[in-house]
Amino acid sequence: MAGLVELFNQGGAFMWPILVLFVLGLAFVIERFYTLTRASVNTRKFLARLHNALQEGGIEGAAAVCEQTPGPVANILHAGLARADKGLESVEKSITNAGSIEMAFLERGMVVLSTVIVLAPMLGFTGTVAGMVDAFDAIKKANDISPAVVAGGISKALLTTLFGLVVAMTIQVFFNYFTSKIDRLILDMEESSIELMDALVELENK
Numbered sequence: 001m002a003g004l005v006e007l008f009n010q011g012g013a014f015m016w017p018i019l020v021l022f023v024l025g026l027a028f029v030i031e032r033f034y035t036l037t038r039a040s041v042n043t044r045k046f047l048a049r050l051h052n053a054l055q056e057g058g059i060e061g062a063a064a065v066c067e068q069t070p071g072p073v074a075n076i077l078h079a080g081l082a083r084a085d086k087g088l089e090s091v092e093k094s095i096t097n098a099g100s101i102e103m104a105f106l107e108r109g110m111v112v113l114s115t116v117i118v119l120a121p122m123l124g125f126t127g128t129v130a131g132m133v134d135a136f137d138a139i140k141k142a143n144d145i146s147p148a149v150v151a152g153g154i155s156k157a158l159l160t161t162l163f164g165l166v167v168a169m170t171i172q173v174f175f176n177y178f179t180s181k182i183d184r185l186i187l188d189m190e191e192s193s194i195e196l197m198d199a200l201v202e203l204e205n206k
Helices: 002-010 015-039 043-068 072-081 088-107 110-142 147-204
Strands: none
Touching: 002 015, 002 147, 015 088, 015 110, 015 147, 043 072, 043 147, 072 088, 072 147, 088 147, 110 147
């Protein structure tokens, strides 16, 4: 840990904005992990309960099941069921509108993570370029191109690139994980809405 702090201090002023980006990225990682974990439900079991409630208690029973279930899948189906008395076309439109809102909620904060992934290495490269300029200025002032002078300056300059890349790679792993989780939730939403529409058509034809 002490060695890491020493390397951080050696990196210069550009290490601080990289650290701020890392802390910001981790904060959104924690928030997204919490939110997406809460949004996930066992869709198969939920749909089975919904079908049973629809058969036994009608629209009101199915809506009650949706109200008791957290997550975007239950939310969009509840929005559709709330319009069931106005016809299937109204149900479909309500589900589509609710789905757009839920998708925006699921993807909230992802732009911040992608910004961290892009900016962290760019700041690192900028810090390296600035460090190289300082290193060559030191060589010019010392009027000496000995390995000790050159290596010391270049080593210090490359630290910002190293830290920037580490930050970007760390956040990228979480970004990819969240993207796959969001894609799975969106697919569940689409499949569930189709199944609800089929169930309502079947109920209407009875």
